[in-house]
Amino acid sequence: MGSPNIPLPTVKTRSLSCPNCGGTIQIRGFAHSLTAVCQNCLSVLDTSTPEVSIIQQIEAKLRRTPKVPLGSRGKLEGTTYEVIGFQTRGISVEGVLYEWDEYVIFNPYKGFLYITEYQGHWNIVRPVRALPQYQEGSKPKVIHDGRTYKHFQNATARTEFVLGEFPWRLKVGEEIKSDDYTSPPYVLSAETTADEVTWSLGEYVGGDLIWRTFQLKDKPPSPVGTYVNQPNPNAGKPSGAFRLLMLFLAGLLVLTAFFLVTARRENVFNERHHFAPADLGEKSFVTPIFELKGRTSNVVVETKTDAMNNWISLGYALINADTGTALNFAREISFYSDGSDTEGNRNDSTTIPSVPPGRYYLLVDPEGDAKLGSIEYDIIVRRDVPNVAFFLLAAFALLIPPLVIVWRTYHFEQVRWRESDYSSGSSSSGDDD
Amino acid sequence: MSQRVANCPNCGAPINFRWSAAVQTTCEYCHSILVRTDLDLTKVGEVAELPPNSSPIQIGTEGLYGNKAFTVIGRIIYDWEQGSWNEWHLMFNDGASGWLSDAQLEFDLSFTADPGMALPEAGSAQPGTPFEFNGTQYWATVQTLAHYRGVEGELPFEFWDKSDVVFVDLRSRTGKFGTIDYSDTPPLLFLGEPVDFEKLKLKNLREFEGWV
Numbered sequence: 001m002g003s004p005n006i007p008l009p010t011v012k013t014r015s016l017s018c019p020n021c022g023g024t025i026q027i028r029g030f031a032h033s034l035t036a037v038c039q040n041c042l043s044v045l046d047t048s049t050p051e052v053s054i055i056q057q058i059e060a061k062l063r064r065t066p067k068v069p070l071g072s073r074g075k076l077e078g079t080t081y082e083v084i085g086f087q088t089r090g091i092s093v094e095g096v097l098y099e100w101d102e103y104v105i106f107n108p109y110k111g112f113l114y115i116t117e118y119q120g121h122w123n124i125v126r127p128v129r130a131l132p133q134y135q136e137g138s139k140p141k142v143i144h145d146g147r148t149y150k151h152f153q154n155a156t157a158r159t160e161f162v163l164g165e166f167p168w169r170l171k172v173g174e175e176i177k178s179d180d181y182t183s184p185p186y187v188l189s190a191e192t193t194a195d196e197v198t199w200s201l202g203e204y205v206g207g208d209l210i211w212r213t214f215q216l217k218d219k220p221p222s223p224v225g226t227y228v229n230q231p232n233p234n235a236g237k238p239s240g241a242f243r244l245l246m247l248f249l250a251g252l253l254v255l256t257a258f259f260l261v262t263a264r265r266e267n268v269f270n271e272r273h274h275f276a277p278a279d280l281g282e283k284s285f286v287t288p289i290f291e292l293k294g295r296t297s298n299v300v301v302e303t304k305t306d307a308m309n310n311w312i313s314l315g316y317a318l319i320n321a322d323t324g325t326a327l328n329f330a331r332e333i334s335f336y337s338d339g340s341d342t343e344g345n346r347n348d349s350t351t352i353p354s355v356p357p358g359r360y361y362l363l364v365d366p367e368g369d370a371k372l373g374s375i376e377y378d379i380i381v382r383r384d385v386p387n388v389a390f391f392l393l394a395a396f397a398l399l400i401p402p403l404v405i406v407w408r409t410y411h412f413e414q415v416r417w418r419e420s421d422y423s424s425g426s427s428s429s430g431d432d433d
Numbered sequence: 434m435s436q437r438v439a440n441c442p443n444c445g446a447p448i449n450f451r452w453s454a455a456v457q458t459t460c461e462y463c464h465s466i467l468v469r470t471d472l473d474l475t476k477v478g479e480v481a482e483l484p485p486n487s488s489p490i491q492i493g494t495e496g497l498y499g500n501k502a503f504t505v506i507g508r509i510i511y512d513w514e515q516g517s518w519n520e521w522h523l524m525f526n527d528g529a530s531g532w533l534s535d536a537q538l539e540f541d542l543s544f545t546a547d548p549g550m551a552l553p554e555a556g557s558a559q560p561g562t563p564f565e566f567n568g569t570q571y572w573a574t575v576q577t578l579a580h581y582r583g584v585e586g587e588l589p590f591e592f593w594d595k596s597d598v599v600f601v602d603l604r605s606r607t608g609k610f611g612t613i614d615y616s617d618t619p620p621l622l623f624l625g626e627p628v629d630f631e632k633l634k635l636k637n638l639r640e641f642e643g644w645v
Contacts, residue, residue: 008491010640030487030641032537034516048516050485080644108641109489110630111538127539129627130608131572143606167537168515196560196575 011108016052018043028071028084029106033165039070044162044171056171062161064088067117067216068103070164074213076124081105081113083214085164091155104166112167115210116202120223121230122210123187123202132181132188132199139422142181142188144201149181149188152228152420157191180228182416187229204229226415234409241402248398256391264294269362269381275312277368284365289321290381292357297384299355301362303348305377307335311344312375315365320358327352333377351387441465443476451506452524455587458507466584466593478593483510483583488519488535489638492586496633498542502526505533507586511579511598522588530589532623533633540633541610543625552622555599555615564603564611566624571603571611581616592616 016025016036023040027033027047034048035055042058066086073082085104090097100118114125132144140151159174181188185204190197204227207220223230269290275283292299303314311334318327329352334344362379417423439448444463457468459480466478494505507522518536525531534541546566553562555576562573581595595616603611614621 007493007637008639010642011487013642031485032487032516108487108644109538109638129539129604129610131574131604131606133606 016045016047019045019052019054020057026071027165028082029104029165029167030108032106032112032167033084034168035162035166035170037163037165039163042163046169047165048169055169058161058172062172064101064161064163066101066103066163067221068115068210068214072214072216074215076105076113076213079107079110081107081110083164085166086162087159087166087170088161089157090160091157093155099160104164106167114200117207117210118227119225120207120221121227122205122207122220123229124205125189125200125202128188128199128201132190140181142190144188144199147183147186149183149186152180152182152187152417152422154179154421182229184229184235185231202229204231225419226412228416228419230416232409232412232416234405234412238402238406238409241405245398245402249395252391252394252398256386256388260386263386264297264384265386266293266383267380268292268383270378272376272378273364273366274374274376275366275368276374277372278370278374283367284315284363286319287362287364287379289359289361291359292355292383294357294384296354296356298387299352300382300385301329301350301352302380302382303331303333303377304380305333305335305346305348305375307333307344307346307375309336310334310372310375311368312377313367314377315367317363318352318355318360319363320360322359326363327355351385439474441467441476442474443467448474450587451504452528452530452587454528454530454589455506457584457588457591457593459585468591477591480583480585483585484512484517486510486517486519487641488521489538489641490519490521490533490535490635491637491639494521494635494637496635498523498525498531498628498633501529503531505586507584507588509584509588509592510582512582513577513579517582522586524587532625533628538630540628540630541625542628542633543610543612543623546611546622546624548622552613552620555601555613555620558601558613566611566622569605569607569609571605571609573601574604575602576600577602 011030014027016027018025018038018041020043021038021041023038025036025038027036036045036047038045042060042063043054044056044058046053046055068083070083070086073080082105083103084106087102088099089102090099100116103115105113105115116123116125128144130144132142135141135143142149155178156175157178159170159172162170162172177192179190187202189200189202211220269287271287299318301316305312314331316329316331329350331348331350333348335346336343364379368375440446441448441460441463443465444460446460446462448458448460448467450458455469457466459466464480465476466480467474468477490505492505492507496503503523503525505521506524509520511518516537518534521533521535523531523533531542531544548566558573558576560573560575564571577600579598579600581598584592599615601613609626612623614623
């Protein structure tokens with residue numbers, strides 16, 4: 001079947017002669033461009049009709065240089081786009097002007113996309129066709145495509161400078177009311193004019209992506225501060241850290257249970273001694289050899305006395321009978337009572353960790369006050385006594401990293417929201433996250 | 434697909450109809466607007482010079498919507514405050530008629546729909562006004578005053594010599610799209626959705642200098 005229509009010729013690019021300075025203006029957006037700016041004299045031109053007219057003359061001192069030059073081409077998600085327009089917009093907050101740049105990028109089949117940059121933070125912005133759903137509240141939200149966005153800021157954005165071409169009418173000084181709603185890495189923006197609310201969706205990207213895409217020289221500027229939809233580098237880490245913590249705690253519990261079940265809890269030595277501090281002569285003595293069996297584990301040395309308003313100091317050495325290796329430790333035991341109040345403890349227990357199996361004896365060196373009475377005491381040596389305190393200590397140590405991550409995550413959000421309408425300094429309530 | 438051949442009553446050039454149900458067409462040679470009355474063609478007007486147009490679509494472009502193939506057979510061009518846009522008239526291979534609107538390369542595909550109710554007057558469909566069509570909730574988002582600029586090719590109705598036309602755009606939360614078209618009485622309803630250019634798998638597109 002023949003095609004009766006005459007195919008249209010290739011759409012030609014066109015160039016204009018600036019009605020102000022006569023300079024050549026290359027039009028990159030074909031008939032879509034309604035506004036173009038003369039790069040030479042900064043005249044803003046109405047290009048919607050063949051008779052180009054001057055809308056505005058921008059003061060030379062307002063000139064800015066786009067970081068991504070007009071005419072740059074690059075591939076985003078498989079589509080080649082050309083940078084055709086650039087504008088700087090700004091908002092004034094308490095007398096301070098905050099400015100950011102916006103780029104219009106174009107493909108004659110796929111249409112227009114936008115790139116924004118604020119202090120090294122980049123976003124690729126697309127028009128949104130569905131109608132987001134408002135959720136009123138002290139901090140309004142919108143739901144779009146199954147995602148909830150929190151209101152961040154309401155501001156009136158003013159165009160401070162324009163260059164290149166735009167598929168709409170634009171000039172310096174134009175103001176648009178805008179609202180940003182964030183759900184990193186996305187930001188949903190509503191621009192409100194008298195006629196209409198226009199929504200767009202920005203996605204946070206690294207400057208390196210922009211540099212790679214458009215093959216720019218040098219390096220992208222380092223981002224300053226935290227941006228409205230910058231992904232929290234710790235996002236998802238707290239829950240991950242807590243999952244890991246749970247795993248470790250479970251492992252610790254199993255290990256502890258294993259030790260509790262398999263511990264020998266063996267009484268290896270028990271001997272009663274009498275100590276009279278007033279006696280003359282050598283007071284130190286050695287115990288008979290006892291055997292510590294099983295794996296390397298702890299040894300508990302208990303001293304039970306009948307001290308009453310008295311004290312005893314015991315220098316101990318646990319000595320390996322075969323190697324001579326000695327572990328020294330000293331215990332002070334005192335107990336005082338006036339009938340109602342007591343002070344001290346008659347009994348003492350100390351744990352020596354990681355003692356290898358072998359044949360051992362104790363060297364005991366008691367000391368006391370010769371003016372006080374004598375003391376009866378039992379030395380009890382027990383092998384491999386499980387200790388729940390270790391479990392608690394280990395559990396506490398394991399808790400530290402997740403707490404640090406939680407704090408970092410929280411701190412990042414604090415810094416982000418400090419720039420919003422909901423910072424602690426403003427009248428609205430803070431972040432309820 | 435039937436193809437009838439007639440001659441332009443103005444210049445005698447052959448006029449091919451791609452769509453048996455077409456009511457109006459234009460002569461590609463002398464730009465006469467021709468309305469089909471029974472077996473005859475009557476010249477009702479002439480298309481003024483069309484504004485420069487950079488739509489990648491042209492009459493003869495073919496594509497797919499889901500698994501239904503279509504051919505672009507006509508268009509209506511409107512001007513508004515922010516430029517112009519095209520309503521491309523589509524003929525589907527099952528004989529159905531649809532519309533692909535290209536507003537600065539934002540594409541919506543829609544079909545005429547029965548509103549099942551009397552549509553409000555243009556002035557009372559302010560932004561925010563809710564509507565329900567076919568179980569989907571829509572809200573009016575913008576009212577646009579457009580100026581009829583021209584026609585080309587085959588259309589399902591007589592459409593020429595219009596001046597200002599009011600449109601009310603409708604959006605749903607699920608991304609559906611609608612338009613109330615006040616060019617006729619009672620107004621017409623079109624329901625559809627935004628479409629991804631890539632997914633339409635269009636052939637016979639226009640070419641752009643520097644973009645091959």
